[in-house]
Amino acid sequence: MNKSRVAIYCRLSEEDRNKQSETDDSNSIQNQKSMLLQYSLEQGWEVYNIYSDDDYTGSDRRRPEFNKLLNDAKDHKFDIVLCKTQSRFTRELELVEKYIHGLFPIWGIRFISIVDNADTANKGNKKSRQINGLVNEWYLEDMSENIKSVLTDRRKNGHHIGAFALYGYKKDPDIKGHLIIDEEAAQVVREVFTLFSQGYGKTAIARILNDRGIPNPTEYKRLHGLRWRTPQGKNSTLWKYYAISDMLVNEIYIGNMVQGKYGSVSYKTKQNKPRPKSEWYIVEGTHEPIIDRELWDKVQALIAQKAKPFTVGTIGLFAKKARCMNCGYVMRSNKQSDGRRYLGCSSRHVSKDACIGSFISVPKLEQAVITEINKLSAAYLDKDELEQSVTFNSDVRGKQKALKEEIAAYQSKIAEYTKGIRELYLDKVKGILSEQDYLDLSKDFSTQKERLEKLVIDTQKQLDVIERKIQAGDNKRQLIEQYTNLEHLNREIVEKLIDYILVGKKDPVTKEVPIEIHWNF
Known part of the structure; x- marks a missing residue:
């Protein structure tokens, strides 16, 4: 008779971690493994794998080992999931119902937790498992509300509660929640404000800093061993337009603590969403300013003068769809002297070595897309056997x-x-x-x-x-058929058909611009 295969799952919550070093499993994780391995041995089970998530809460659905276990369970790589307690697996009642009482039985997986005596093979203790789920759910909600209340109170009192200090500042080692000036970075901040007040544009300022080899805020923090986070999808060490733009309007530089720009969607997820400015927490005079009020007011006045009115309903044909084939950044639109609109790589202006400088006119790109649509039409619509060959x-x-x-x-x-x-x-x-x-x-x-x-x-x-x-x-035929014989594109068509477009640099010999279209179908 084949032995039952067991998957052991361990999790250490943030509140009970007890690490020996940053790279070691915690004592708690080690104890869980030891207990569960001993139990498996006593039952005569074969251990398929040990899944271990350290420093994750029971409400975090993005736990890497947790999700790996679920995928392996779906593929029936083992017969039993074994945990110390049900709450180690999850504290969410929804996930208890979805997996422990729902999908695990469908997949033929038995769930057991030792301490609270949960076992899906025992129909008699189902109520206790559901009550455990409810208690854990209440615990999560209460803990979330308590933490939120404490953080809100600290924000209202002007205490800095973020994981990262804004560029130009660092956390005060002596006073929790207080910022002090990081003079090396503060000099760069002052220069940015001064240059803008003298008439330099944001892209020009970024180029000046890059030409002098000054690292951008993320790279600066990394080099100085400070806590840092790379913006999603970006790992450049160069200053960019948006970094200068954000800096010039941040009130923290005049001594005001500004927090709560984003709020969590739910205690069950770490997703955040923007909050209206009326709901931000702004407390004046909480720390030493880097920028004096006179320079700040001058810069804000210039920003207001340069702001272009936005016409509701207008958006560039390829806005946020065209990307540089070399560096991956979104290409920006600009109008040339001939009156036509062009798309250029936003990196090429901030440093001479930043990028090769992808560049194309909007009409040329539009025609290239239309040509590709026509090619697709010829490939798919003129074949009688299409309907039989669809995969x-x-x-x-x-x-x-x-x-x-x-x-x-x-x-x-x-x-x-x-x-x-x-x-x-x-x-x-x-x-x-x-x-x-x-x-x-x-x-x-x-x-x-x-x-x-x-x-x-x-x-x-x-x-x-x-x-x-x-x-x-396959909707490929219907989608292409709908947009055949086009003379021009509009934004609706671009949104529906195109995921993104990669644009390269013009070939000096053939004069052709490499274009790679990624479709939505």
Whole structure:
């Protein structure tokens, strides 16, 4: 008889970490592994793999090992998931229902947590697993609200609570939440404001700093061993237009603490969204200014004068779609003396060695796109056998299967919640549950049941869309057919057809500009 294969999952939360060094597993992780390995040995199971996430909360869905475990579970690489407690796997009731009570049974996976005696093979302790899920969910929400309350209070009092000090400042080692001037970087900040007040443009200032070899804020922090974060998708060490632009309007440079520009979407995710300025926390005079008020006012007046009025509804034909083939940055539009609009690499102006300088006229790029659409038409629309030779993207079929599994899991959970509510009532009648416990638990069960019913409706809508696409066949033909014989493009067409376009530098011999179009289909 084959041994059962077990996947061990360990997690250390931030509040109980006890590291020996930055690269070692914590004592807590080591203890979890030891306990779970011993338990597996006693049960005669074969350990398939140990998945370990250190310094992650139980509400973080982006845990790398956690997601690796879920993918391996879906592929049935093991038979059992073993944890110290259910909360080590997740503190979210939604994930308890989705995986422990939903997809794991569908995938043939048994879930066991030792300390709280959770075992999906034991139908008798399902209620306790659900109650554990509710308690963990409440814990998460309460902890989030407590942390949010503390941080809001500190923001209102002008304490700096960010992980990174703004360029030009550093965290005061003696006073928590206080900023002090980093004189080396502050000199650059003063120069930027001064140059702008003297009439230099933002791109020109970036070029001056780059030509002198002054590292940009991210690179400066890295070189000085300070905490730093690379902007997503960008790893350049050069100053850019947007860095100068952001600096010139940041009130922190005049001694005001400005925080809360972004707020979290939910305690269940680390995603943030912009907040209106009326909701920012601005406290004046919290630290020493780098820029004096006279220079600040002069710069703000110049920015106001140079600001161009924005006409609602107007946007460049290839805005944020055209990228430099060499450095990957979005190309900026400008108008030349001949009256035509051109797209140029935004890096080529900030430093002489920054980029090769991709450049193309908008009409030329427009014609190139139209030509490619016509080529696609010839390749796909003139073949009678197209309908028989269509092959679907595997992601579409995979999505269909995943959605069906989700609906099945949700419907299974709805039936269980319905049954659970009845059982809770019987427990109340028997005196096992108090009236208040019954009301609390039945209310939560009803809420979860309603949430799942809504999820079934929403997921079914997604499934209907996918199945309509599959029934209709590959939409490549329909999409191309809709835009044949075009003379000009508009923004709607560009948005629908094009993901992004890579533009290279003109060949000095052939005079051709390399263009690589990435379609949305």
